[in-house]
Amino acid sequence: MTTPDTAAPEYRVLARKYRPQTFADMIGQEALVRTLTNAIQSGRLAHAFMLTGVRGVGKTTSARIVARALNCIGADGTGGPTPEPCGVCDPCKAIAADRHPDVIEMDAASRTGVDDIREIIDGVRYKPISARYKIYIIDEVHMLSKNAFNALLKTLEEPPDHTKFLFATTEIRKVPITVLSRCQRFDLRRIEPEVLAAHFIHIADLEKVVLTPEAAALIGRAADGSARDGMSLLDQAIALSSGGTVEAETVRGMLGLADRLTVYDLFGKVMAGQIADALALYEDMHRAGADPSQVVQDLLGLCHGVTRLKVAPGALESAAETERRAASDLAGSLSVATLTRAWQILLKGAQEVHAAPDPRAAWKWC
Numbered sequence: 281m282t283t284p285d286t287a288a289p290e291y292r293v294l295a296r297k298y299r300p301q302t303f304a305d306m307i308g309q310e311a312l313v314r315t316l317t318n319a320i321q322s323g324r325l326a327h328a329f330m331l332t333g334v335r336g337v338g339k340t341t342s343a344r345i346v347a348r349a350l351n352c353i354g355a356d357g358t359g360g361p362t363p364e365p366c367g368v369c370d371p372c373k374a375i376a377a378d379r380h381p382d383v384i385e386m387d388a389a390s391r392t393g394v395d396d397i398r399e400i401i402d403g404v405r406y407k408p409i410s411a412r413y414k415i416y417i418i419d420e421v422h423m424l425s426k427n428a429f430n431a432l433l434k435t436l437e438e439p440p441d442h443t444k445f446l447f448a449t450t451e452i453r454k455v456p457i458t459v460l461s462r463c464q465r466f467d468l469r470r471i472e473p474e475v476l477a478a479h480f481i482h483i484a485d486l487e488k489v490v491l492t493p494e495a496a497a498l499i500g501r502a503a504d505g506s507a508r509d510g511m512s513l514l515d516q517a518i519a520l521s522s523g524g525t526v527e528a529e530t531v532r533g534m535l536g537l538a539d540r541l542t543v544y545d546l547f548g549k550v551m552a553g554q555i556a557d558a559l560a561l562y563e564d565m566h567r568a569g570a571d572p573s574q575v576v577q578d579l580l581g582l583c584h585g586v587t588r589l590k591v592a593p594g595a596l597e598s599a600a601e602t603e604r605r606a607a608s609d610l611a612g613s614l615s616v617a618t619l620t621r622a623w624q625i626l627l628k629g630a631q632e633v634h635a636a637p638d639p640r641a642a643w644k645w646c
């Protein structure tokens with residue numbers, strides 16, 4: 281979004297300060313925005329929505345925008361549902377501040393029982409207090425208990441006209457099909473690194489900070505599709521930078537990226553039989569403070585990751601993109617048999633490094 285709320289004097293994290301307030305502010309979710317905009321304009325909205333996607337892609341943010349879009353009355357108080365909520369009317373302001381009595385937000389991760397759902401369902405019968413629609417936003421809905429889902433299902437079968445359910449989940453497979461079939465489903469995509477990077481440069485600009493393109497690209501990739509995670513990284517990077525400029529070097533150090541990628545480099549050299557190079561690199565790492573047993577642990581983890589990537593191309597989805605790329609390069613050049621052998625040697629090495637009086641020396645033999 282482009283209009284920071286400057287009313288609060290205390291420091292607010294960027295993710296909160298720049299939380300999108302309209303669909304136009306949302307980045308990287310064009311399909312969702314288009315469908316919801318059309319549905320709101322034509323008045324053809326489902327009673328229940330299921331928003332799925334990895335963490336931090338904008339599920340609850342979207343749900344809140346829908347809540348405002350449906351309940352906005354416009355600056356003059358006469359407007360109807362709109363894909364562009366005004367942000368200034370009472371319902372818009374109350375929803376943004378989490379204090380609208382007709383917009384009920386619940387986190388199923390902390391309230392999963394049938395009693396909690398019953399409480400909601402009892403409320404469904406009553407008309408909204410002041411808004412057009414009574415809106416229930418249930419986050420992490422897959423966490424609901426079986427009984428809670430059954431109770432919910434009865435309501436979803438015959439939802440009152442004045443009620444909308446907005447569900448969000450990171451694990452769609454755990455939501456019963458009976459519930460899913462009664463929802464309009466939206467899959468929120470991981471946001472592309474380039475889109476995130478451009479967004480972070482824009483945000484930094486609003487914060488009167490210069491974020492170099494290279495630094496932005498690093499944060500964009502490390503955010504791994506999540507605007508929220510990226511904003512937290514940007515927060516940290518700004519805090520670590522002096523002089524109003526965030527350099528790539530600062531971000532690299534902050535992400536520990538140099539260290540992780542060096543381990544890939546080391547593994548690659550060992551597997552390519554470049555032993556002298558590998559030992560020289562290891563000496564460098566040691567001088568920089570790397571712990572021998574940690575290095576072996578990292579190599580084991582990496583070996584496991586690369587092997588998984590070979591058998592299941594979708595593996596390592598949660599890793600940062602730079603790492604995924606390094607891993608898939610290795611997966612492309614090594615056979616499963618070679619990786620298995622490397623795993624066994626590393627495992628033995630881990631024990632020896634652990635037991636040796638001079639772990640650094642032991643490391644070289646493993």
Ligand SMILES: [Zn+2]
Nearest residue numbers: 352366369372
């Ligand atoms: Zn409004």
